[in-house]
Amino acid sequence: METQGKIFTEIDPDVMRDFFRKKSKKMVNKVSTVEKVVSEMIHDGDYIAVGGFGSIRIPTAVLHEILRQKKKNLGLAGHTSTHDCEILAAGKCINRCDMAYVIGLEAMGLPKMARKYFENEVEYTEWTNAALSWRLKAASMGLSFLPVRNMLGTDTGKYSAAKEITCPFTAKKMFAVPALYPDVAVIHVHEADIYGNSYIKGIIVSDTDLAKASKKLIITTEKIVPTEFFRNNSENTTIPFYLVDAVIEVPYGSYPGNMPYEYFLDVEHLKDWIKAENNPETYKEFIEKNIYNCKNFNEYLTLNGGMEKMRKLRSIEYSIGKEF
Amino acid sequence: MEEYNSMEIMISVASRFLEDGATISVGTGGPCAAAMLAQKLYSPNLLIIFEAGGIAPLLHSMPISVGDSRTMYKAIQTTSMPEIMESLQRGVVDYCFLGGAQIDMYGNLNSTMVGTDYQHPKVRFPGSGGANDFGSLAWRTLIMTPQSQRRFVPKVDFVTTPGYLTGPGAREKAGLPPGAGPYKVITNLAVLGYDDKTKRMKIESIHPDITTEEVQKNTGFELIIKGKVPVTKPPTKEELKILREEVDPLKLIIGREAK
Numbered sequence: 345m346e347t348q349g350k351i352f353t354e355i356d357p358d359v360m361r362d363f364f365r366k367k368s369k370k371m372v373n374k375v376s377t378v379e380k381v382v383s384e385m386i387h388d389g390d391y392i393a394v395g396g397f398g399s400i401r402i403p404t405a406v407l408h409e410i411l412r413q414k415k416k417n418l419g420l421a422g423h424t425s426t427h428d429c430e431i432l433a434a435g436k437c438i439n440r441c442d443m444a445y446v447i448g449l450e451a452m453g454l455p456k457m458a459r460k461y462f463e464n465e466v467e468y469t470e471w472t473n474a475a476l477s478w479r480l481k482a483a484s485m486g487l488s489f490l491p492v493r494n495m496l497g498t499d500t501g502k503y504s505a506a507k508e509i510t511c512p513f514t515a516k517k518m519f520a521v522p523a524l525y526p527d528v529a530v531i532h533v534h535e536a537d538i539y540g541n542s543y544i545k546g547i548i549v550s551d552t553d554l555a556k557a558s559k560k561l562i563i564t565t566e567k568i569v570p571t572e573f574f575r576n577n578s579e580n581t582t583i584p585f586y587l588v589d590a591v592i593e594v595p596y597g598s599y600p601g602n603m604p605y606e607y608f609l610d611v612e613h614l615k616d617w618i619k620a621e622n623n624p625e626t627y628k629e630f631i632e633k634n635i636y637n638c639k640n641f642n643e644y645l646t647l648n649g650g651m652e653k654m655r656k657l658r659s660i661e662y663s664i665g666k667e668f
Numbered sequence: 669m670e671e672y673n674s675m676e677i678m679i680s681v682a683s684r685f686l687e688d689g690a691t692i693s694v695g696t697g698g699p700c701a702a703a704m705l706a707q708k709l710y711s712p713n714l715l716i717i718f719e720a721g722g723i724a725p726l727l728h729s730m731p732i733s734v735g736d737s738r739t740m741y742k743a744i745q746t747t748s749m750p751e752i753m754e755s756l757q758r759g760v761v762d763y764c765f766l767g768g769a770q771i772d773m774y775g776n777l778n779s780t781m782v783g784t785d786y787q788h789p790k791v792r793f794p795g796s797g798g799a800n801d802f803g804s805l806a807w808r809t810l811i812m813t814p815q816s817q818r819r820f821v822p823k824v825d826f827v828t829t830p831g832y833l834t835g836p837g838a839r840e841k842a843g844l845p846p847g848a849g850p851y852k853v854i855t856n857l858a859v860l861g862y863d864d865k866t867k868r869m870k871i872e873s874i875h876p877d878i879t880t881e882e883v884q885k886n887t888g889f890e891l892i893i894k895g896k897v898p899v900t901k902p903p904t905k906e907e908l909k910i911l912r913e914e915v916d917p918l919k920l921i922i923g924r925e926a927k
Contacts, residue, residue: 345842348786397720397735397749424720424735424797448794450733451696463792470780473719474753474801481750493757494804497842498776499827500796503786508843517843546740547721548748604737604746611732664741665728668917 345497349469349505352419352440353391355522357488363559369586373538375568376590378641382409385560385590386528391419391440393480393524393558395531395551398426399449399601399609401544403532403564405594405641411435412636421526422446422468423476423550427601427614433458434631441468442524444476452614455621470503471495471521477550479524483557489520529558532597533582534606536565540588541574541581546604548582555583564594566606596645596654607657608664613648672903674856674926677875678812679705679911680903682765682854685810691715692763693756693802696731697921698812699765703727704915709907717761719798721747730920734798753798756805759845764802765810769793770824773868773889774838775811775831775850777803778824786826796828803829804844808851814926815855820887832867856926858883859900863892873900 354360386392396402407428410418417439422429424445432438433447434457447458462468471479474494482490491509495501496519506519531551533542542563544551555561563583568591574581596603600610600617620630638644645654672680675698682702686692688711694703704727707714717723720735725743732738740746755761768777779799783790803809809831813819831850833839840846853860853869861872870892874883880897884890903911916922 397733399733400720400735422795426733443795445794445797447792452732454794459792463789467787470786470795472796472800473749473798474756474805477748477750477753493843493845494753494801496804496830496844497827497833497839498800498804498830499786500780500800500829519843546737546746547735548746549720549735550749552748553750602733602736604740608737609732661737664737665726667729 345502345508347502347504347506349503351505351522352442352469354525355488357486357523360525361486371539371585374540374588374591375538376592378405378409378592378594381562381590381592382406382413385562386410386415388415389417390527393421393423393526393529393554394425394428395529395549395554396598396601397547397549398424398428399614401532401598401603402428402601403530403597404599404601405564405597406530406562407431408635408641408644410437421476421524424473426450430455430458430617433461434635436461436465438466441466442471442476443468444471444473449614449618452611453618455618457621457624457627469505470500472500475504475506475521476524477553479521480550480553480557482521482523483525484553487523489522491518492521493518495519524557526558528560528562529554530562530564531555531583532564534566535569535573536563536591537569537571537574538591539571539585540591541571541585542583542588543573543580544582552582555587560589561587562590563588564592564597566595566597566603568593594641599645606661607654608660610648610653610657670903670905670908672908673922675922675924676903676908676911678854678856678926679922680907681859681900682810682812683710683907685852686711686714686763689713690762691717691760692765693717693719693752693761693806694765695734700731701911701915701921702765702812705907705911708910708914717752717755719752720749721752723747730916753801756801761806763808763810764806765812766799766802766829767811767813768799768828770819770821771811771813771853772821772824772831774833774835775809775853775862775869776824776827776833777829777831778826780826780828782825784825799829803831805848807848809849810851811853813853813855815857815883815886817886817888820889822889832862836865836867857886860891868892870894871897873898875900876902
């Protein structure tokens with residue numbers, strides 16, 4: 345099968361070896377602010393990837409700031425990219441996307457304006473969740489591709505940039521998926537120290553591979569903890585410091601997304617957002633109010649109910665298993 | 669006979685296909701409800717996994733996302749997406765449960781776009797997500813969807829997820845692992861399967877008070893009908909009780925009619 349998709353990122357593993365050789369691995373204080381990190385580490389045209397799972401454990405503060413600083417022409421790894429993609433679409437920040445799952449919020453619905461934006465203003469290549477997982481894994485292994493057995497025979501495969509290969513051992517037909525080395529990854533975690541050592545509780549999604557595959561890695565964390573948390577229990581280290589470029593403490597940083605074991609999704613707010621997308625006027629108003637007119641993430645939290653709302657979302661999270 | 673709605677019969681019927689000891693990868697909504705019902709009633713050892721990384725949770729309430737906290741409630745393991753996808757590729761997963769905007773007679777599914785020009789679709793949908801991975805790599809694909817001419821089409825606009833592609837042998841020829849593929853389609857009107865020889869969709873049973881003509885009328889291609897078509901066993905009292913009281917007491921799924 346001839347495939348037609350485009351590869352948006354560098355795939356030469358030797359170029360990447362040179363990059364990773366030069367990247368600082370020093371255990372130094374990397375604590376910064378959202379404003380500074382977005383201004384200094386994310387540039388127009390960069391290809392970015394967002395950790396978590398679309399509306400689960402997402403770095404909302406950085407995403408909003410990308411809009412406020414009017415970053416343009418970003419590439420996006422659309423790896424179950426739901427609310428994170430919805431935010432970036434609201435700022436028209438993306439011009440190319442590796443699509444596995446975007447512009448939908450699973451059981452919550454489809455945001456209309458984000459869809460329209462993707463239909464008209466974004467160039468894309470088709471993939472699947474597994475394909476993007478494995479592309480990141482190939483990069484984390486320092487390779488240029490991995491052989492896989494999905495997508496064969498379908499239009500998903502045809503519009504991907506995978507290439508058919510024959511297994512040199514079994515002669516079976518497979519797809520080679522190219523490694524994906526993003527320019528910047530942003531991952532929200534439960535706990536991190538000032539050096540970037542990070543702890544994620546619950547599902548990892550693709551984040552350990554993403555952390556290794558990315559040229560730059562920004563960590564936002566619910567809370568900054570002493571390094572002893574990692575030194576005394578090394579199994580707590582989900583992501584080690586030498587992969588990390590910046591650490592920002594953002595309590596409730598995944599809001600309105602879910603932070604497993606901490607607080608649940610704000611379903612009401614997410615549904616209001618989708619509803620606002622039914623009409624260009626209400627959409628503009630909603631995005632102005634919730635992003636552009638907020639100075640920072642904290643103002644957005646306050647606008648949407650502040651601590652009282654956060655307590656409510658925590659209580660929903662804690663009631664899982666005891667709802668009825 | 670108990671009163672029931674279209675979602676309740678679809679979920680009850682689907683739950684009966686999941687035998688004890690099987691592994692299933694599910695999403696949100698009806699398929700999740702069916703897996704929960706099966707686990708409570710028929711298959712206590714049903715191993716339920718979620719693509720974002722949740723393995724064998726004690727599912728209590730309905731997830732909103734396949735990665736939300738409910739998919740990891742008391743889970744045996746909270747792992748990664750590649751870990752789940754690699755299990756599928758390794759042949760560990762017996763069943764997957766999918767939906768889609770369009771389906772054709774070979775069970776090919778479209779959840780990507782409507783239109784003919786890929787870069788300029790009439791309507792763009794979210795895309796494969798994990799659907800292509802499940803349809804390619806799980807041994808048996810189950811589909812739960814309302815049945816209408818709009819969904820059951822002669823040709824899907826885009827093959828997001830492989831069914832039997834163009835017919836017998838096509839999956840294997842394309843390079844997909846042999847012996848896997850579409851298994852059943854459970855709709856609000858009937859249970860559909862696939863003819864062994866042609867790999868085309870056939871009627872296996874029709875739900876009570878539905879006629880084969882109605883099923884055919886709501887399908888955009890010719891369904892294979894062989895002999896006298898049996899009537900689907902309606903939801904039992906026990907299925908409905910557990911579904912309403914334990915699986916979905918808030919009626920998030922069964923409160924809707926399948927349309």
